[in-house]
Amino acid sequence: MLEQKISLSSIPFCRPFVVGKELEYIRQTIENMHLSGDGSFTKKCHALLEQTLGVQKALLTTSCTDALEMAALLLDIQPGDEVIVPSFTFVSTINSFVLRGAHPIFIDIRPDTLNLDETQLEKLITPRTKAIIPVHYAGVGCEMEAILKIAQRHGVAVIEDNAHGLFAKYDGKYLGTFGCLAVQSFHDTKNFICGEGGALLINDPQYIERAEIIREKGTNRSRFFRGLVDKYTWVDVGSSYLSSDMLAAFLYAQLEAREQIQSKRRQVWEYYYKHLQDWAQEHGIRLPIVPAHCEQAYHMFYLLMPSLEERQALISHLKAEGISSAFHYLPLHISQMGRGFGGKERDCMVTEDISDRLLRLPFYNDLTEIDQERVVASIKEFHSFSSVNLDYIPKAHVVR
Numbered sequence: 001m002l003e004q005k006i007s008l009s010s011i012p013f014c015r016p017f018v019v020g021k022e023l024e025y026i027r028q029t030i031e032n033m034h035l036s037g038d039g040s041f042t043k044k045c046h047a048l049l050e051q052t053l054g055v056q057k058a059l060l061t062t063s064c065t066d067a068l069e070m071a072a073l074l075l076d077i078q079p080g081d082e083v084i085v086p087s088f089t090f091v092s093t094i095n096s097f098v099l100r101g102a103h104p105i106f107i108d109i110r111p112d113t114l115n116l117d118e119t120q121l122e123k124l125i126t127p128r129t130k131a132i133i134p135v136h137y138a139g140v141g142c143e144m145e146a147i148l149k150i151a152q153r154h155g156v157a158v159i160e161d162n163a164h165g166l167f168a169k170y171d172g173k174y175l176g177t178f179g180c181l182a183v184q185s186f187h188d189t190k191n192f193i194c195g196e197g198g199a200l201l202i203n204d205p206q207y208i209e210r211a212e213i214i215r216e217k218g219t220n221r222s223r224f225f226r227g228l229v230d231k232y233t234w235v236d237v238g239s240s241y242l243s244s245d246m247l248a249a250f251l252y253a254q255l256e257a258r259e260q261i262q263s264k265r266r267q268v269w270e271y272y273y274k275h276l277q278d279w280a281q282e283h284g285i286r287l288p289i290v291p292a293h294c295e296q297a298y299h300m301f302y303l304l305m306p307s308l309e310e311r312q313a314l315i316s317h318l319k320a321e322g323i324s325s326a327f328h329y330l331p332l333h334i335s336q337m338g339r340g341f342g343g344k345e346r347d348c349m350v351t352e353d354i355s356d357r358l359l360r361l362p363f364y365n366d367l368t369e370i371d372q373e374r375v376v377a378s379i380k381e382f383h384s385f386s387s388v389n390l391d392y393i394p395k396a397h398v399v400r
């Protein structure tokens with residue numbers, strides 16, 4: 001068993017969770033003498049993802065960022081191509097495309113789910129638009145039906161950034177199965193982890209062969225191992241995007257325990273919701289909204305505070321109680337890079353507003369009810385909305 005340190009005095013914001021079989025599986029990779037990529041555990045992870053989700057092909061990668069880079073290469077993104085992306089997301093969602101010379105077109109989010117606002121999509125499409133990247137924020141599905149309809153009408157590819165939403169559903173269908181490509185993250189901060197890791201999910205079979213080549217340094221090594229060619233050679237551009245089988249072994253233990261993990265996360269989410277509902281209503285604070293046609297992934301729990309000042313004051317109040325909470329993405333369109341692409345204030349008003357007011361509560365698989373009780377009690381103690389200390393606005397920014 002891996003040790004999990006328990007601190008009684010402080011409640012962290014996030015903590016990696018170990019299901020128990022990870023070390024045993026890693027030991028097996030050592031016994032197999034196969035530590036590099038595409039060993040037996042990588043294959044098991046691929047099969048599990050393909051069969052459970054119903055995707056044509058799953059390929060483990062070294063990170064979600066790398067899976068996004070693969071997507072940009074697969075779509076042949078060229079300098080000047082436009083990619084539509086929510087301003088309210090992690091940098092990698094767009095950076096991987098900017099690396100290939102793409103011009104980001106930032107779209108605002110819906111005030112309810114905080115997902116890309118599909119009603120603003122069509123007017124942002126130009127003849128140069130190559131891709132739309134919906135991000136399923138907090139593991140709640142974007143309005144995929146509308147997004148796909150618009151994308152199809154204009155011949156634009158859809159790539160789902162599903163870093164938060166593995167095993168969540170939209171209209172009864174798994175997230176990650178809607179776009180021609182989708183990406184997953186297995187970073188420590190996500191629901192299923194292996195330290196650093198990701199996956200590219202392929203729904204359009206035309207991308208499968210080239211994806212395997214790009215992932216294997218631009219060689220046809222995968223075809224060679226399947227006996228389809230008698231030697232392997234340089235056939236395309238590519239890089240090294242496959243992860244060690246030791247990490248796949250760790251991840252396989254987690255994916256096998258997906259029901260256990262998701263049910264623990266569901267309990268955490270529901271506890272917060274149940275115990276904060278009345279308080280939130282009384283104080284004009286909004287809790288997450290999950291539409292009826294979405295089965296969420298229980299990735300996070302957030303509060304939307306009435307103002308930036310109150311959000312910052314609550315963060316410091318909780319901190320004084322030994323509880324770590326966190327805000328989230330800073331709008332990309334007015335980041336240093338975003339401004340370089342012409343982004344300016346008021347371009348994405350909902351994003352700018354939400355980014356100031358959103359507060360994420362401690363959330364991890366083995367967060368105990370006793371600790372959650374403490375978090376909820378501390379939040380309810382916080383009644384000093386009028387005496388907000390404006391000096392306390394931390395400069396450090398949490399972007400994950």
Ligand SMILES: *Cc1c(COP(=O)(O)O)cnc(C)c1O
Pocket residue numbers: 063064065066089090092093135161163164184185186187196197198
């Ligand atoms: C975590 C995250 C990523 C990046 O994942 P890595 O595996 O760390 O590269 C990308 N997009 C979103 C929405 C994320 O939350």
